[in-house]
Amino acid sequence: MSGEKLVLVEFMSFKLECDKANHICDKNQYKEATFREKVRLIFHLIYCRACRKYTARNNKLTKLIKTPDVKTVSAEDKSILKERLQKETTE
Amino acid sequence: MPINLLNPNLWVDKYSDYLYNYTIVRVNNHEIAQDLISETFLAGLKSKDNFKGEATERTWLISILKRKIIDHYRKINSNKGKAEIRVTYSDGESEGDWLEERISDPYDKTAEDTMENEELGMAIFGCLEGLAEKQAAIFRKKTIDGIDTETICNEYNITPSNLWVIIHRARKAMADCLEKSWF
Numbered sequence: 028m029s030g031e032k033l034v035l036v037e038f039m040s041f042k043l044e045c046d047k048a049n050h051i052c053d054k055n056q057y058k059e060a061t062f063r064e065k066v067r068l069i070f071h072l073i074y075c076r077a078c079r080k081y082t083a084r085n086n087k088l089t090k091l092i093k094t095p096d097v098k099t100v101s102a103e104d105k106s107i108l109k110e111r112l113q114k115e116t117t118e
Numbered sequence: 119m120p121i122n123l124l125n126p127n128l129w130v131d132k133y134s135d136y137l138y139n140y141t142i143v144r145v146n147n148h149e150i151a152q153d154l155i156s157e158t159f160l161a162g163l164k165s166k167d168n169f170k171g172e173a174t175e176r177t178w179l180i181s182i183l184k185r186k187i188i189d190h191y192r193k194i195n196s197n198k199g200k201a202e203i204r205v206t207y208s209d210g211e212s213e214g215d216w217l218e219e220r221i222s223d224p225y226d227k228t229a230e231d232t233m234e235n236e237e238l239g240m241a242i243f244g245c246l247e248g249l250a251e252k253q254a255a256i257f258r259k260k261t262i263d264g265i266d267t268e269t270i271c272n273e274y275n276i277t278p279s280n281l282w283v284i285i286h287r288a289r290k291a292m293a294d295c296l297e298k299s300w301f
Contacts, residue, residue, distance in 0.1 A: 097239045
């Protein structure tokens with residue numbers, strides 16, 4: 028009897044609300060989720076369709092941004108650009 | 119139709135990534151791309167009185183940049199003493215008379231790959247512009263520049279949970295936006 032209760036209590040503490048699951052999913056995109064969190068997320072995803080969808084989209088977004096063909100202008104280059112522009116405006 | 123205004127002080131922060139992604143696939147050289155963008159901003163500044171406010175700032179800058187890229191190819195072409203080749207073309211997005219305008223980069227990719235990737239870079243930065251300023255800045259720092267949570271929190275004087283809420287909203291908005299233009 029008490030054994031069953033214990034399992035139930037453990038399960039409740041292990042179970043995730045959707046907003047928490049999404050938070051873990053966000054963290055996971057930056058490799059900042061702990062192992063325990065990842066396991067909890069996976070269990071949540073088994074039965075939660077909405078979160079599965081969110082996770083899939085989130086993963087896709089991360090993958091897209093990581094594509095090496097997405098180029099950015101470095102901070103130094105931006106300040107060079109700004110300087111040139113500044114010079115022109117003051118002249 | 120709302121009148122669009124120019125705000126040159128914000129150009130570099132707002133559009134340089136977008137313009138860079140547009141340029142780099144066309145000239146395939148970092149230095150040249152950088153110069154062309156710089157020239158574009160300067161040209162924009164010089165002729166800002168001609169801006170009628172009918173297009174958005176970004177569209178206007180891209181149209182200047184297009185001219186600059188064409189000029190660039192004209193110039194290196196005449197340096198080599200080659201003849202220009204005239205072909206009249208027109209498709210959905212662009213039209214013109216010179217083969218030089220259509221030079222693709224000689225990478226070992228297919229033309230299709232190049233086109234897709236060019237659109238991706240621009241789609242991402244285009245969507246980023248649609249976000250609220252602070253949201254976009256934080257999302258950029260965290261996701262693209264890979265700065266860690268603590269540093270960003272200190273810079274903006276926010277708590278980590280604030281940060282994660284902002285990131286969450288930004289990711290949602292980005293996914294929505296990219297779903298329309300890219301996914």
